[in-house]
Amino acid sequence: MELDCDVLVVGAGCGGVAAAQSAARLGQTVILTDSTDWIGGQLTAQAVPPDEHPWVEHTGVTATYRQMRDAVREAYRRNRPLTPAALAAAHLNPGEAWVSNLAAEPTVVHEVLRDMLQPWLSIGQVRLLTRHEPISAEVTFDRVDAVTFTDTREGATVRITARYVLDATEEGDLLPLTGCEHVLGAESTAETGELHALAGPADPHDQQAITWCVALELRPGEDHTIDRPKEYDFWKSYRAAHWPGPQLGWVTEEPETGKPLQRPLFGAPGERDLWTFRRIRYGQHVNPPVPDITLVNWPQIDYWLTPITGVSAPERAAGLERARQLTLSFVHWLQTEAPRPDGGAGYPMLRPNGDVLGTTDGLAAVPYIREARRIRAEFTVLEQHVGVEARPGATSAETFADSVGVGCYRIDLHPSTSGRGYLDIATYPFQVPLGALVPVRLENLVAAGKSLGVTHITNGCYRLHPVEWNVGEAAGALAAFSIKRGVPPRAVRSKPELCAEFQATLADLGVQMHWPDDIRVQTR
Template sequence: MELTTDVLVVGGGLGGVAAALAAVRLGQRVVLTESTDWLGGQLTSQLVPPDEHPWIEEYAAPGYSELRRRIRDYYRRNYPLRPEVAADPLLDPGRGVVSRFCHEPRVAAAVLEEMLAPWRASGHLTVHLEHEPIAAHTGGDEIDAVTLRDLRSGNELTVSAAYVVDATELGDLVELAGVEHVVGAESRATTGELHAPEVADPLDQQAFSSCFALEHRPGEDHTIDRPAGYAHWHDHIAPFWPGPQLSWEDVVPVTLERREWRLFEANPDRLAPFSLWRYRRILASSNFLDGAIPDVTVVNWPQLDYWEQPLVGAADPAAALAASRDLSLSFLYWMQTEGGYPGLRLRPDVTGTADGLAKAPYIRESRRIQAEFTVLEQHVGVEARPDGSGSEVFADSVGLGRYRIDLHPSTAGRSYVDIEAYPFQIPLGALIPVRVDNLLPANKNIGTTHITNGCYRLHPVEWSIGEAVGALVSFCLTNGLSPRKVRNDPNHLADYQRLLTNELGVRLAWPDEIRTHRD
């Protein structure tokens, strides 16, 4: 089967959906593909509630704000909320700690489908779920078409497009199309970054995690079968970790001090000030009339971080994924047995899977394009900008973001790298490959380093990247320009930025009092 379209977006995570929505709203025809059966990526199929900054209610990208508003309205329409909860404009279904807005993944998936529905009905947008890319067909410095395999039937679909957006979780098209890219950690000599390792290492990638959802039924026994690799995870100790991962212990990411958590209450020790249960709770029973709905929490804790081998560049990525899933089930089994909580019960209905684990692993790091401009720690890191002037101001800004530089333990045996970063801008130069003309990244595959990926990888930033990319390809198609020409011609750049601000409502700069803000 063959299709031709204006824009092909491969990968239906937040960046891919945002790119598709921006492009169709600006008049383009779009084909959007996704390897799972849910759109939303880290928000849905990976089971990760949104990680957001303190100014998200006012400074989120317009489409991301719409997504959050629609999710809240979904709960108001369909759930037995207590009246004061339903009336709260900042309704938070889970009352978790990681975010002011924790909710179920399937609700987000339903809302994303709702946002796309009119464009699908009009024929401007075609969506192919459960399709993975298997080949990119190139000619010179352009991608002519991408072939995808239907994971249900095995049939192949080839899509030709004027522009191709790689919104996959691991930068799959970057690899398939031979786009110049970086994997793992750059050396300090290459980037000049304070926290870069001395030696470059492509296998130095952040751990990934296979998350799951739980409820607790005291007095019942829901203990799962003992996983095959339980003995390994029970006894093995990584050199940089305080003990086996199957425990309540981890380390403080900033100081690397050992700390001990409790499942249902805070540890009086200042290092674990809240319960693990509350950390990523997505349903809080106290929100609902008569306790009609139980507490449900997402387990995405350091105990699940799989760091023995990466997914990119590993000898056997399938084996790495299987080992990650085995680690996650082993930790659940440990909590139910030695941990003393047999009433912990998997919620496969929440994850949309048979085994109760997320549809896809939570990916923190991807292949990254070699871009016209690379964001360095020196542009956003507080320690790397000791004059207190805030983050670098980029003339080619296409959006905003804010998060700490948060690197989880890596597959090269490094522990956390968790350092303060200023609120930052997304520069257009980081979205443009050094050579290829019609492929653009819209996930964690932009022109960052191993270090700065740690603050550009979260939910609202990914959406903003996708929204900027969708608008850019539309602007280029309408005006007969290339992305490179847009960035490097001041007049074209100004026109494109006006499109972002006037047509889509995107903010391009932080107020100085926020740009210079420190934790």
């Protein structure tokens, strides 16, 4: 089958959904693809409640991201028998999680995202193709002419031509297919000058851990013990050299200091325990009450034994299966052997719940992948642009004249496949430079997610939900603007009058490009 559009958006995660919306709002036809059944990426198929900065309720996100958050809350008010207190809460948090102001069931978020796209889907301006994996690309000189996909349901191939192609995939899948110059893994400090980059040579296989999340429902008095996973014995005995205890255990690592950290599963009211960490359903919000559900994205299920990006297909498949086995093993350990404060062992009342994830086994449809291939960009964001420690004497992040958005999160790198532990350091609230979306050579490929021009280090603060959304929204608008003005994206950046015009377009879309002066440092 052959299809054509103005803007092809490959990957329907946070960045892809936002890119499709902005390109459509600016009058372009869009084809949006994803390799899974769902749209939403981190928010849905990967089942990760949004990691956001402390000011999210009043500043620091785009208008459409705020619209999504408001719509999730409204969906709960409209469709659930909430208590009067929950109904009245201006900033309703469906899960009452302490790591996120909006911890919600992925099924609800997915419905909201579909509703946001529906006005354009209904008139055919946006066409959504799920279960489509990119397998090849056609490039003439410095332009991508077409991308071919496999329809994993039917086995057929689809060739799509487009004026602009946006990479919003979770791992930068288009970069090797198009021959786009890119980076994978960890750079060296000799290359980037970053304070916390590798002291030795760059290592493409030094990648952050992935996490295969699972939803657990609390059903006291019941036994929901799963079968003993085939790799349970391995994970029961495994302990990494950089980790303070067994992988299947309560002791983890404090990200900021590297010191041992132990949180209770169920703590006293107000205590930062594991159960409320990423709880996505707080049963007491509902009348009559229903069982709590928490989303397990805890350090115990970070898989760091092998990289899964940029390796052979068999190595990738083996790594993904081991990540699933780790999660299943942790669930089985929780249910059967986890030490309890009363001296007993195990919590068999914890039931894997796939209903809220759209799966049958309670595990997310796909793993949470923190790090992608990254374009060699017109401009690369370095630690010294955003990190507090790397900017001695500064009081803010680097200011970019070509800003196309804002973000804020600590540089939060999970343990890596090379055996390094956490790196978690403070940043200033930062901007998203247009130059980070534009490859050094290809004229019509734009980064619309985690594949933008950042480093292994700065990926740690640019990879989070609202920043990925902002990057995608700016990328979709950039493609539409470039089509309208008849100029390539690098010209939009290099010509001040065009850049200013594009920034005005973004402002009209509700994209914030500057932080208020009174907001300074991202802390825990």
